[in-house]
Amino acid sequence: MNNNIRIITYNDLVKIGFAKATAQQIIRQxxxxxxxQGYTIYNNRRLGTVPTDAVEKILGFKLHE
Incomplete structure (x- = not known):
């Protein structure tokens, strides 16, 4: 099990430079x-954190730390 899973929120994406609405849409997607993929825990409106690796797959590029 990997204990070094990095997570990201829309606020982190805004700090990187994305517009607020764009960052929120990225998190939704x-x-x-x-x-x-079967991770039903993410079917929760109040959950706002997602794995950084999953966001990078959506965006198609690596995010810097």
């Missing part, structure tokens, strides 16, 4: 993708 990532959560939807995670639910389709």
């Amino acid at each position: 990532t959560k939807l993708s995670m639910v389709k």
